Amino acid sequence: MSRKFFSGPFILILPSILAIGFVIIIPLIFSFYTSFTSYKLTRPDSLFNFVGLRNYERLIDNTKFWYAFGRTILFLAVVLNLELLFGLGIALLINKITWGQRTLRTIMMFPMMFSPILVGFQWKYIFNDNIGLLNNFLYLFGYESAIPWLIDKYLAMGSIMVAEIWANTSIFAILLLAGLLGIPRDPIEAARVDGCNSWQVFKNITLPFLMPFIFIALTIRSLDVGRAYDIVHIMTGGGPAMRTELIWTMIARIGYKDANMGFANAMSYVSIILSIAFTYYFFTKLVAARRDLGQQ
Amino acid sequence: MKQIKKIAFWLLVLFLLILICLPGIWIFVSAFRPNPEILSKPANWIPDRWTIHQFTQMFSINGYVSVPAFKYLMNSVIISSVSTVIAITIGMMGGYAFARFNFRGKNSIFLSLMLARAVPGISLSLPLFILFAKLGIINTSFGVILVYVAMNVPFTIWLTDGFFRQIPKEMSEVARTDGCTRLQAFWNVELPLAGPGIGAAAIFAFLLSWNEYALASIITRTVHSKTLPIGMMDYLDEFTINWAGMCAIAVVMIIPALILTFIVQKHLVSGLTFGGVKG
Numbered sequence: 001m002s003r004k005f006f007s008g009p010f011i012l013i014l015p016s017i018l019a020i021g022f023v024i025i026i027p028l029i030f031s032f033y034t035s036f037t038s039y040k041l042t043r044p045d046s047l048f049n050f051v052g053l054r055n056y057e058r059l060i061d062n063t064k065f066w067y068a069f070g071r072t073i074l075f076l077a078v079v080l081n082l083e084l085l086f087g088l089g090i091a092l093l094i095n096k097i098t099w100g101q102r103t104l105r106t107i108m109m110f111p112m113m114f115s116p117i118l119v120g121f122q123w124k125y126i127f128n129d130n131i132g133l134l135n136n137f138l139y140l141f142g143y144e145s146a147i148p149w150l151i152d153k154y155l156a157m158g159s160i161m162v163a164e165i166w167a168n169t170s171i172f173a174i175l176l177l178a179g180l181l182g183i184p185r186d187p188i189e190a191a192r193v194d195g196c197n198s199w200q201v202f203k204n205i206t207l208p209f210l211m212p213f214i215f216i217a218l219t220i221r222s223l224d225v226g227r228a229y230d231i232v233h234i235m236t237g238g239g240p241a242m243r244t245e246l247i248w249t250m251i252a253r254i255g256y257k258d259a260n261m262g263f264a265n266a267m268s269y270v271s272i273i274l275s276i277a278f279t280y281y282f283f284t285k286l287v288a289a290r291r292d293l294g295q296q
Numbered sequence: 297m298k299q300i301k302k303i304a305f306w307l308l309v310l311f312l313l314i315l316i317c318l319p320g321i322w323i324f325v326s327a328f329r330p331n332p333e334i335l336s337k338p339a340n341w342i343p344d345r346w347t348i349h350q351f352t353q354m355f356s357i358n359g360y361v362s363v364p365a366f367k368y369l370m371n372s373v374i375i376s377s378v379s380t381v382i383a384i385t386i387g388m389m390g391g392y393a394f395a396r397f398n399f400r401g402k403n404s405i406f407l408s409l410m411l412a413r414a415v416p417g418i419s420l421s422l423p424l425f426i427l428f429a430k431l432g433i434i435n436t437s438f439g440v441i442l443v444y445v446a447m448n449v450p451f452t453i454w455l456t457d458g459f460f461r462q463i464p465k466e467m468s469e470v471a472r473t474d475g476c477t478r479l480q481a482f483w484n485v486e487l488p489l490a491g492p493g494i495g496a497a498a499i500f501a502f503l504l505s506w507n508e509y510a511l512a513s514i515i516t517r518t519v520h521s522k523t524l525p526i527g528m529m530d531y532l533d534e535f536t537i538n539w540a541g542m543c544a545i546a547v548v549m550i551i552p553a554l555i556l557t558f559i560v561q562k563h564l565v566s567g568l569t570f571g572g573v574k575g
Contacts, residue, residue, distance in 0.1 A: 012393035015386035016409065016449045023446030024412045024420065031423035041426075090312065097309070104309070109561055110316055113553040115507030117525045118546050122319045125326070125539065133322055136339035166319070178565045219410075223451075226416025230509040234532075248418045248510075255422050256514070268419035279414040283407060 028272070035266040041259040055266035064242065065250065065267065072247045072274070075157070076225060079164050083221070084214065086165065087172025094173070095180045105177065111170045116227045120234035123163035124150065127235075153243045156236050160244055163231050172217045179213030180206070208292075215286035222278035226271065247271045320550070327351075327543035334539050350544035364519050365545055368527035371516075372549075375437050375523060376505040379444035384498045386445070387452025392482065394453060395460035396468075406453070413450035417510030425514050435517040443511055448501040455500065458566075459493030460486065496563035499556045506553060524549045 035056070038049045059065055094104050114122070126133045127149035135146050149159045183206060191201050229248035232238060238245040238253065245253075248271060255264030326334055328346045354365035393399075394406060424443065425434070433439035463486055471481040487494075509525045516522045524545065531542040557564075 009393035009397035009399045012389040012397075013405065016390040016453060019386060019442075019446040019449055020409065020412045023424070023443050024415055027420060027423035027427055028415065030427060031419075034423070034426075093305075093309065093312070096305070104313075106558060106561055107313065107316060109557060110320065110554075113503065113550065113557050114320075115509065115525050115549060115553075117509040117528065118507070118549060121528065121542060121546060122323055125543075126319060126322070130337070131335055131339075131539070133318075136341075139338055166315075170316075174565055223410070223414050226414075226418060227510070229416065229418045233509075234529075248416055251418050251422070261422060261426070265422055268416075268422055271419050272415050275414045275416050276411050279411055280407070283410060 031265040031268060034262050035269060037262050039262040039265075041261055046262075051262070055263050058263060059266050059270070064245075065247075067242075068245045068247050068250045069270065071157075071245065072271075075161065075164075075228070075246060076278075079161055079168070079228075080218070080221065082161075082165050083169045083172050084218070086169045087217070088176055088210075088214075090169065090173040091176035091180055094177055105174070108170050108173055108177075111167050112174075114167060116167065116230035117234055119163055119167040120231040123159065123166070123231075124235045127159045150236055151240055153240055156240060156244045160228075160232055160235055163235065164228055167231070168221060171221060172214075175213050175217040175220075176210060179210045183209050211289040211292075212286060215282055215289050218282040219279060219286050222275070222282050225278060226275055247274070323543045323546050323550075326540060327547045329540060331538065331540045350541050351548075354541070354544060354548070363527060363530045363541065363545065365524075365527060365548060367519050368522055368524045368545075369548060371437060371521055372506060372523040375440050375444065375521075376502050378437075379441045379448065379505050380498050380502040382441070383445045383448035383452055383501050384494065387449045387497070387501075388456045388494060390449065390453040391456025392460055392486075394457040396465070406457075409450040409453060413447065417508070421511050421514040424511065428515055434515055435521050437521050439515055440512060440521060440523070443515065444501075444505040444508065447508070447511075448504055451504070452497050452501055455497040456490065456494060459490040459497075462493075463489045492560075492563045493566075496560040499560045500564065502556065503553055506549075 034047065036050060036052060037047055038051045038054075039047045090108065094101060094108070097104060111119070125131075129135060129146045129148040129151060132149070134149065138147070147155070149155050187205050188201055191205060196204070226248055228246060229252070232244055232246055232249050233252070236244045238249040247267065251264050251267050251271060254260050254267060258264075325343065327350060328348065329343045330345060330347050330349065333340050333343060333345070354363055390409075394402065428434040428439050433442070467485050467489070468478075468481040471485045472478065476484065506523075507525060508523075512523050513526050513529075516526055528542060528545050528549070531538045531545065
């Protein structure tokens with residue numbers, strides 16, 4: 001039994017598990033422990049000051065945290081849905097093009113190369129109220145009062161969402177296009193002969209076939225939702241007056257600026273569960289969609 | 297009517313192209329403009345004067361003037377390359393195991409690896425910061441490399457698993473009946489066939505390390521180990537931003553990434569979808 005355990009595939013997977021164990025699992029166990037202490041960076045001895053569930057109780061009582069949490073959920077809901085929708089639209093559009101499709105596909109991958117911090121900077125530059133491309137453009141059309149995109153309490157969140165959507169729509173577009181290109185022609189033609197209109201063809205043939213691809217894109221995307229931290233961090237830093245504070249920027253602020261590690265780690269756990277739940281949900285959906293497609 | 301539809305269609309495509317490309321182009325143009333021109337009001341759309349001032353400042357090796365971009369670039373290159381090589385080596389082993397063997401708990405191990413990857417960088421940075429400080433590997437390239445290896449392994453497994461699956465099992469079986477060991481069959485038959493796919497996985501891993509910010513911003517403290525995305529923030533003061541400088545360092549960051557992606561884009565998509573669909 002134990003010999004079998006240490007043979008073949010397990011030996012091959014072992015280095016991966018060791019790397020992840022050392023860099024991800026052990027630190028997470030450690031931070032789980034600190035979330036039950038009053039650990040502050042400035043006072044190392046507080047690492048052993050066990051406070052039970054107090055950090056979590058404080059979290060539940062903390063309205064700022066719940067605002068950030070709700071904002072994060074809202075942010076993800078808006079951004080993921082729009083990305084999927086735009087990605088699908090772009091994929092359908094490019095799928096129709098016969099001339100220059102390859103070039104377009106390559107150009108479409110452009111935003112995927114951009115580091116999130118770079119995306120943030122780029123849109124910070126575009127949305128700048130004084131010298132930004134957008135306000136300069138509006139100026140051309142006689143709109144002379146500068147709109148404070150990143151300073152206004154309502155516009156700031158929208159501006160960040162634009163950046164996030166710009167950066168991540170392409171992964172949906174690319175993967176859905178790959179799905180579209182793989183759809184067999186026969187059922188579509190048969191359906192057309194039988195008198196289906198475009199919408200019916202889309203709903204009954206194209207979309208079911210695309211489902212696994214949609215879930216692949218969502219799974220891959222859900223791995224990286226936390227990277228929105230980079231974009232928010234550089235664009236507004238959570239401001240104005242914490243109106244764009246997401247759970248991740250709040251962790252950074254509490255953990256590093258206020259040096260309150262125990263409390264920040266408790267918050268981290270909420271964000272980790274959030275990310276893992278997203279990934280787990282889409283991954284199981286992917287497995288199910290794959291199985292359905294296999295049966296057909 | 298058909299004509300109008302066609303024109304509308306191409307206008308939509310054009311609009312999309314502009315939306316995708318303009319931000320990057322604007323950064324590129326701004327990197328070569330003098331700062332006063334960027335700040336001018338009303339806007340000066342077409343640069344009067346091109347300058348490489350920002351680049352010469354960044355890269356003046358003897359005693360830098362603005363930001364030690366050359367050092368950051370070197371750190372980025374070293375950290376990204378080394379972590380990619382290691383991550384691909386051990387990730388490929390894992391991917392091969394998932395593609396070729398059936399074993400107990402296979403799906404749950406695969407899922408756990410992916411879930412480990414989902415942990416947000418900033419949440420992981422808190423305990424890593426403390427642990428690395430205790431171990432004395434904070435602010436070292438070694439520490440950053442270690443982190444990036446672990447971050448890249450799950451995704452490499454996902455990709456290489458897909459590529460190995462695309463190769464018929466029979467090919468290695470034939471090689472083995474001809475007297476190859478499993479390792480020889482892997483080395484001589486399967487690895488060359490999966491080569492382009494593994495290249496794509498490598499570039500994906502490289503880009504992730506190249507672009508990472510949240511973790512590196514915490515575990516790198518000085519010019520000794522800071523990477524380009526962190527170095528970029530040097531241009532950002534509390535109240536003022538050197539826009540041209542920031543654009544210039546952005547260009548330095550994006551050009552290698554663009555070139556690499558153009559090389560592998562085809563394999564990238566097939567790897568992502570194959571691993572996912574035919575699992």
